[in-house]
Amino acid sequence: MTESHPAGCGAGRFAPSPSGDLHIGNIRSGLLSYVRARQTGRRFLWRVEDLDRVKAGSAESQLEVFAELGVEPDEPPLVQSARTAEYSAAIAKLAADGLVYECYCSRKDIAQAPSAPHAPPGAYPGTCRSLGEEERESARLRLEANNRQLALRLRADNREHRIDDVMLGRVDALVDDLVLRRGDGVFAYNLTVVVDDAASGIDEILRGDDLASSAPRQAYLSKLLGLPEPGWVHVPLVLSESGQRLAKRDGAVTYQQLRSLGWTIEDVFAWMQQSLGFGGDSRRWRSVDDMVNGVAFARMSSAPAVFVPPTAP
Incomplete structure (x- = not known):
């Protein structure tokens, strides 16, 4: 129909x-x-x-x-x-605002790193956030020697953000330094959905409630990109x-x-x-x-x- x-x-x-x-x-x-x-x-x-x-x-x-x-x-x-050009443009906008940095960590590195007491499991501990240029160059060479590529992360405020959901009510979640482009070169889910929803005029998102905790991340990223935040319905x-x-x-x-x-x-x-x-x-x-x-x-x-x-x- x-x-x-x-x-x-x-x-x-x-x-x-x-x-x-x-x-x-x-x-x-x-x-x-x-x-x-x-x-x-x-x-x-x-x-x-x-x-x-x-x-x-x-x-x-x-x-x-x-x-x-x-x-x-x-x-x-x-x-x-x-639409990869659109995702690259979104990262370029964030980078121009000083909100993107290189990350050289593997999943194992992140899992083994100490995290803040209030951070949820799996939150990025900020390992690569404040490295100096010599440290970054050394890390790039290390990745190259191991046939790996660097990822790009958002320099977030690492605070709790909220959305209001039709089914769940208020949803709060910590927004950490989420990945924008993965180490294999693939643009990350949180970035692509924000860019695509705005481009299509999506003003309400309905999806499974297993994704509810990622909604504050996406709402925060929308704000940084100057895009409208949609409404939310997690079922x-x-x-x-x-x-x-x-x-x-x-x-x-x-x-x-x-x-x-x-x-x-x-x-x-x-x-x-x-x-x-x-x-x-x-x-x-x-x-x-x-x-x-x-x-x-x-x-x-x-x-x-x-x-x-x-x-x-």
Whole structure:
């Protein structure tokens, strides 16, 4: 289903990595992004986040699945691999403001380094933040000898920042010196999503609540780049029977696998209805239009859903 929206109106988005078939949890988040956009009069956009893991044909297959479910983006998908110049320009702007420095640390270096008592696990301890030029040159030569490249980090204020979320309320998190460009030359997620969301006019982001702690980082980075901060809607994840985040190793969890076991499109929407806490409603969901009409975010279950994969008859 595609509707006409003014070009200047806001937008929501779904941004999967084309690394394989989407599982039912990914699909649920994508459908909720579409529902939220339709309910609030926004455009629904699609982004192909193909800077890292890519499986040939996955981007097209993911779009085909959503088309079968009645969802098509309102504009052609934005493809990240075509936008590296924009990411470089964003780093150049930050560098001009004195907010970028070289980092020579490996993951092992960071894990073994002492961190501040108030810092969360994995926060960057600032090892390379204040090195002198001789130390930097020595570190560059060391990386070169080991066939490694340096990363670029943001010189953050290392303070707590907050966002306000439709589902979670206030979310606070420490913003450390996050990576802007990785040591393998790939532009980092926190940078690319901020640049792309602003370029596409995304003014509200719906995604899984496992990413909620990164939202203050992205809001902070938006401010430094002079970009508008979007609104936030972090929804509960879909878990496996063991209570872990659902993954393809858990059995028949992808749309293609479920269809091969006899699931219909109506079955997909019936499960969406149950998983979101609307199973007691009188109208059974059979299509994406039913989902648009049936989801009430204020009543939506805040608990993770558990998916039990069906087995072959």
